[in-house]
Amino acid sequence: MPVNLLPPVADQLFPVKGVRLGTAEANIRKANRRDLTLIELAPGSRAAGVFTQNRFCAAPVQVCREHLAGGEIRALVINTGIANAGTGEQGLAAARATCDAVAAQSGVAANTVLPFSTGVILEHLPVERIVAGLPAARAALSDEGWFAAAHAIMTTDTIAKSTSSRVTVDGQTVTVTGMSKGAGMIRPNMATMLGYVATDANLAQPLLEALVREAADVSFNSITVDGDTSTNDSFILIATGQVGSPINDAASAQYASVRAAVIEVAQWLAQAIVRDGEGATKLMSIAVEGGSNRDECRQVAYAVAHSPLVKTAFFASDPNLGRILAAIGYAGVNDLDVNKLRVWLAGGGEEVLVAEKGGRAVSYQEEAGARIMKNAEITVRIDLARGQAAATVWTCDFSYDYVKINADYRS
DSSP: OSSOOOOOOOGGGGGOOTTEEEEEESSSSSSSSSOOEEEEEOOOEEEEEEEEOOOOHHHHHHHHHHTTTTTTEEEEEEEEEOOOOOHHHHHHHHHHHHHHHHHHHHHGGGGEEEEEEEEEEOOOOHHHHHHHHHHHHHHHHHHHTTTHHHTTTOOSSOOEEEEEEEEEEETEEEEEEEEOOOOOOOSSSOOOOOEEEEEEEOOOOOHHHHHHHHHHHTTTTGBBBBSOOSSOEEEEEEEEEEEEEEOOTTSHHHHHHHHHHHHHHHHHHHHHHHTTTTTOEEEEEEEEESSSSSSHHHHHHHHHHHHHHHHHHHHOOOOHHHHHHHHHTTTSSSTOTTTEEEEEEEEEEEEEEEETTTOOOTTTHHHHHHHHTTSSSEEEEEOOOOOOOEEEEEEEEEOOOHHHHTTTTTT
């Protein structure tokens, strides 16, 4: 069961002007499930994206990068079941054929279509099934299609992930709605995650491109489930420009309002992925402060968040907190003075000092650590005592179910 995460409610997902979504059963890998999503965008819509840093990046990622360089984006097509990764030239041809099919049915140029795939790697995409399923997806297009689409993009997720926010800009209501999928193979730059956030604000392309990077940095690129960086990670930010005057100035109050809403939605979606991590029973926030720069704070946070020994200890509610110190020590901050470092454990409204002066805090009682670790949401706070920088990474524990889910993934 996901950690303190409820399914989306359809009438709480606000339509974004200029965005319509439709889904269909295309039988891409398994029968009787919605596995194809089509998103159509109004003319003049803009998009920007952040993608996997895996050198074995999937064919759709390569095509998306090409098409985003062309300007206007009019459609997105997403399939689950087959990742179309590790498929060479045939995979690229399949991704482009998918764009061609969408373009032909929607009356747009193929280079204004962005393709996305998620699922099993090293298997070829059955393009003919996608093509056959597109008419049904197009017939289902609706500005209220976010709820169905959030379900259709799932793979090993146990719960759909979608949320909305609204802000007032110059007296007009601007909507930001997004959805994501992901539960395993999660360690950004980015993760087997797909994330889509759309707004009807009229953001200029340079601001859109800056915002997608900033939002990714503090959301999808600040989570980890298992330390595996996928071949297909994609986070797309869309601005349809249907509401309000053009926003061109990053220093304006209008941009500040939209920026805050986009980051709020992106962080919610990213944390939802961790809450639904494969087999997860706990959400863990690794908050590192007192760093000389943000990069080293993230470096330490990820070392703790990735550690299987830390994650299994948290699953068992075992206050074997020396594992945290070990992870900090091998994080790669070579001139770290461990005698100045302090570590706290917090949860359930309680915080205790665990370590200081190079070892266990004199005041620390293991009973307190065990009590805190029984909570579903726990924070590990680390002060490096080196400067003013800070960063937070969100992760989850490792349970028996993580192994079961991934052992049986293809069956």
